[in-house]
């Protein structure tokens with residue numbers, strides 16, 4: 270979580286140099302949020318150890334996730350800093366600590382089993398009767414967007430097929446952790462259906478985020494001066510338009526976690 274926060278310059282997002290397109294949160298607020306939620310991940314890892322990654326485990330993990338969300342809101346004074354990230358990382362921590370984890374295929378399989386049917390159960394069924402809807406729920410009804418739940422049920426393809434290969438290749442070529450994270454974020458932004466972006470600016474904003482990320486990658490991203498300049502310009506433009514790809518930041522944190530978890534699993538002979 271810290272590495273995601275520290276990655277700079279992230280377009281429209283809070284980082285070491287600015288607070289992106291956010292009036293209500295800054296770097297210090299994110300640090301408080303991280304401090305508040307970290308213990309819940311340790312609890313999830315301990316709970317999942319040696320267990321099958323199934324619906325029973327996920328129900329228990331989700332309860333811890335809800336507690337983490339409550340701790341986040343009380344640390345930030347009610348600001349949603351990490352709701353999506355808590356959800357993504359809880360799932361990944363549970364899958365990586367569980368019995369089923371053996372390398373990337375095992376990790377993805379565990380996630381898919383734990384979240385099987387989630388989109389239908391939580392979005393496709395009965396939302397019309399709910400009094401209060403979250404942004405994600407509302408966007409499902411208006412645009413059919415499945416957001417973080419759809420990503421999870423599909424086994425986080427944006428992490429495993431976009432973020433992770435780019436992150437690993439960049440580190441393997443000798444780039445810094447910051448550069449590798451930025452390049453992975455661009456790859457994620459090219460593909461993710463980020464409901465935070467759609468909530469703020471509609472489908473047009475999502476197309477803008479995806480096409481400007483593609484343009485940045487085409488220029489070489491952080492690997493060229495032109496790409497770096499473009500990235501700074503993207504940050505200015507996202508701030509002007511009030512765009513924050515918060516869901517993509519969550520998937521970057523997931524990418525970083527998977528990279529580290531894969532090393533750990535290899536060390537312990539489970540990859």
Ligand SMILES: CC(C)(COP(=O)(O)OP(=O)(O)OC[C@H]1O[C@@H](n2cnc3c(N)ncnc32)[C@H](O[C@H]2O[C@H](COP(=O)(O)OP(=O)(O)OP(=O)(O)O)[C@@H](O)[C@H]2O)[C@@H]1O)[C@@H](O)C(=O)NCCC(=O)NCCS
Nearest residue numbers: 335349350351352353354403404405417462463464515516
């Ligand atoms: C499943 C839960 C995440 C709950 O879902 P919920 O329906 O409550 O929330 P959503 O609106 O669907 O948002 C989920 C957050 O997921 C992130 N996200 C969006 N798209 C993607 C994606 N494609 N892949 C991954 N992640 C995605 C995103 O989080 C980030 O953005 C947040 C900041 O957004 P911002 O616009 O600045 O702030 P808001 O307050 O949201 O808007 P304003 O009102 O200010 O305009 C930041 O958090 C980032 O992390 C989405 O926000 C999970 O919470 C859950 O399981 N909850 C428990 C449900 C339950 O079981 N309840 C019963 C008892 S506890």
Ligand SMILES: Nc1ncnc2[nH]cnc12
Nearest residue numbers: 274282283350515518519
């Ligand atoms: N660094 C960040 N800035 C804004 N929203 C986020 N959601 C998760 N990480 C974020």
